[in-house]
Amino acid sequence: xxxxxxxxxxxxxxxxxxxxxxxxxxxxxxxxxxxxxxxxxxxxxxxxxxxxxxxxxxxxxxxxxxxxxxxxxxxxxxxxxxxxxxxxxxxxxxxxxxxxxxxxxxxxxxxxxxxxxxxxxxxxxxxxxxxxxxxxxxxxxxxxxxxxxxxxxxxxxxxxxxxxxxxxxxxxxxxxxxxxxxxxxxxxxxxxxxxxxxxxxxxxxxxxxxxxxxxxxxxxxxxxxxxxxxxxxxxxxxxxxxxxxxxxxxxxxxxxxxxxxxxxxxxxxxxxxxxxxxxxxxxxxxxxxxxxxxxxxxxxxxxxx
Amino acid sequence: xxxxxxxxxxxxxxxxxxxxxxxxxxxxxxxxxxxxxxxxxxxxxxxxxxxxxxxxxxxxxxxxxxxxxxxxxxxxxxxxxxxxxxxxxxxxxxxxxxxxxxxxxxxxxxxxxxxxxxxxxxxxxxxxxxxxxxxxxxxxxxxxxxxxxxxxxxxxxxxxxxxxxxxxxxxxxxxxxxxxxxxxxxxxxxxxxxxxxxxxxxxxxxxxxxxxxxxxxxxxxxxxxxxxxxxxxxxxxxxxxxxxxxxxxxxxxxxxxxxxxxxxxxxxxxxxxxxxxxxxxxxxxxxxxxxxxxxxxxxxxxxxxxxxxxxxxxxxxxxxxxxxxx
Numbered sequence: 223x224x225x226x227x228x229x230x231x232x233x234x235x236x237x238x239x240x241x242x243x244x245x246x247x248x249x250x251x252x253x254x255x256x257x258x259x260x261x262x263x264x265x266x267x268x269x270x271x272x273x274x275x276x277x278x279x280x281x282x283x284x285x286x287x288x289x290x291x292x293x294x295x296x297x298x299x300x301x302x303x304x305x306x307x308x309x310x311x312x313x314x315x316x317x318x319x320x321x322x323x324x325x326x327x328x329x330x331x332x333x334x335x336x337x338x339x340x341x342x343x344x345x346x347x348x349x350x351x352x353x354x355x356x357x358x359x360x361x362x363x364x365x366x367x368x369x370x371x372x373x374x375x376x377x378x379x380x381x382x383x384x385x386x387x388x389x390x391x392x393x394x395x396x397x398x399x400x401x402x403x404x405x406x407x408x409x410x411x412x413x414x415x416x417x418x419x420x421x422x423x424x425x426x427x428x429x430x431x432x433x434x435x436x437x438x439x440x441x442x443x444x445x446x447x448x449x450x451x452x453x454x455x456x457x458x459x460x461x462x463x464x465x466x467x468x469x470x471x472x473x474x475x476x477x478x479x480x481x482x483x484x485x486x487x488x489x490x491x492x493x494x495x496x497x498x499x500x501x502x503x504x505x506x507x508x509x510x511x512x513x514x515x516x517x518x519x520x521x522x523x524x525x526x527x
Numbered sequence: 528x529x530x531x532x533x534x535x536x537x538x539x540x541x542x543x544x545x546x547x548x549x550x551x552x553x554x555x556x557x558x559x560x561x562x563x564x565x566x567x568x569x570x571x572x573x574x575x576x577x578x579x580x581x582x583x584x585x586x587x588x589x590x591x592x593x594x595x596x597x598x599x600x601x602x603x604x605x606x607x608x609x610x611x612x613x614x615x616x617x618x619x620x621x622x623x624x625x626x627x628x629x630x631x632x633x634x635x636x637x638x639x640x641x642x643x644x645x646x647x648x649x650x651x652x653x654x655x656x657x658x659x660x661x662x663x664x665x666x667x668x669x670x671x672x673x674x675x676x677x678x679x680x681x682x683x684x685x686x687x688x689x690x691x692x693x694x695x696x697x698x699x700x701x702x703x704x705x706x707x708x709x710x711x712x713x714x715x716x717x718x719x720x721x722x723x724x725x726x727x728x729x730x731x732x733x734x735x736x737x738x739x740x741x742x743x744x745x746x747x748x749x750x751x752x753x754x755x756x757x758x759x760x761x762x763x764x765x766x767x768x769x770x771x772x773x774x775x776x777x778x779x780x781x782x783x784x785x786x787x788x789x790x791x792x793x794x795x796x797x798x799x800x801x802x803x804x805x806x807x808x809x810x811x812x813x814x815x816x817x818x819x820x821x822x823x824x825x826x827x828x829x830x831x832x833x834x835x836x837x838x839x840x841x842x843x844x845x846x847x848x849x850x851x852x853x
Contacts, residue, residue: 365547505689
């Protein structure tokens with residue numbers, strides 16, 4: 223069975239390394255320099271973001287008037303341990319960035335999982351069943367795609383209390399259509415392959431074929447691209463925060479910290495600039511990983527590796 | 528004849544999509560809490576006034592009835608009248624319930640059409656900036672896969688896509704506008720006010736063009752007809768410009784259709800930061816004021832644009848590559 227599954231995705235001939243297509247994709251990605259740099263940078267930031275606030279004595283929410291508006295590290299007047307300076311209420315900018323990254327990551331990853339499950343599930347079902355089920359799901363997808371996600375998000379979050387689950391739900395439910403489209407188009411190609419027909423002859427139910435045989439072939443390549451979407455959702459989360467529709471203060475997120483710091487931009491540029499640079503660096507790392515995975519996936523699917 | 532049947536089919540599909548969009552938005556707006564009647568008359572108004580306002584606006588009818596009457600108006604091209612915006616354009620959301628000076632309300636369609644040119648101007652300039660940077664870099668990157676131009680394109684794309692637009696807007700305003708006094712930033716009093724927002728929007732578009740173009744140029748260059756071009760005596764420059772780029776342009780045109788929604792999201796935030804009086808700012812204000820007809824109108828309008836642009840995109844793709852059939 224496994225051999226047939228492999229063949230349907232890529233030609234196993236002259237392949238080196240991993241035995242499954244997914245394994246080969248991972249191996250190819252890991253051999254790329256940009257993947258290594260991005261992966262190292264991002265994991266470092268994530269580890270720091272998870273553990274530093276736990277062991278550090280600095281509270282990202284507690285105000286301290288003795289240490290307000292301290293500039294960041296090389297500038298004159300900075301003070302240990304406030305490497306990135308402090309804000310107008312004496313809160314440590316670095317610690318607030320780290321907590322922001324935690325929330326951003328939590329929302330980004332969960333949202334993409336939700337999008338992936340809903341989108342791929344519907345796409346799988348639509349492509350496999352065909353007929354009117356397919357038509358209905360695809361028109362729904364078109365409609366959803368033509369409503370800009372952000373309008374939907376601000377319309378809903380603008381009136382209901384923006385809690386973490388609400389944000390995840392809104393972003394996830396407006397982001398599924400592309401997954402549905404891609405999954406469906408791949409499933410259409412798989413549907414009439416030998417292994418599916420074979421299982422049919424053996425008497426397997428539709429659900430069983432879909433989940434046990436089609437999904438494992440179709441989904442991993444799509445999951446590779448989902449990494450890029452995590453970064454996209456993290457940006458989205460920060461936009462919502464900036465508009466005042468994200469996780470609410472005093473909990474610091476990238477968005478609400480930058481929105482708040484806008485007022486102090488002229489006298490204390492670092493309060494708004496530092497979280498942005500922090501975000502830029504962490505997301506660039508994540509995007510390097512994501513695009514390396516995407517390229518490796520494309521190379522394997524083309525049968526070049 | 529073929530084009531006609533294509534157009535007819537796509538227009539029918541488009542109508543279905545627009546119907547679905549208005550249904551989704553309509554239901555969502557009714558389900559979420561927040562009473563627009565109370566918002567309009569002001570928080571201090573007695574309950575009877577609120578009830579009267581709701582009756583006047585038709586908000587007291589059952590939701591399916593409201594939806595049907597909305598659809599009936601929609602069919603005649605009437606998007607309704609704004610809840611809070613008077614004809615003069617200024618917003619009076621919070622005025623007192625017994626204020627006699629309130630003007631007549633503005634038509635939703637007029638509000639949209641008045642702000643649309645501003646947004647189109649912003650989008651066109653941003654697209655021009657993005658194309659100037661991304662097309663040369665993306666093409667060269669695709670010609671040398673795995674070499675430094677490709678890596679440069681990949682890195683630049685990754686950095687651009689990782690830049691939060693609102694943050695870039697703020698930082699550029701600080702440095703280019705406040706500190707160096709190069710460009711005006713906030714509001715709109717002439718064409719120069721478009722440049723800074725357009726730069727920020729361009730940064731958002733560049734990675735998509737780069738990614739699509741490097742991949743599709745690299746793919747076209749592997750094709751037999753390109754590999755055989757030197758044998759036919761064609762120069763490299765001509766091969767790339769005429770044959771490779773022409774074929775690689777199709778995915779790019781397609782992408783613009785699919786990513787339109789995302790682009791509009793960017794426009795929305797950027798107009799909000801720069802206080803740029805376009806469709807995006809209108810949308811944000813409509814949502815914040817719970818102006819139901821305006822939100823619905825904008826959503827329907829955007830989905831109509833989405834449908835039309837996607838049909839145009841397919842027509843353009845067919846012109847570039849006559850083999851394509853839809």
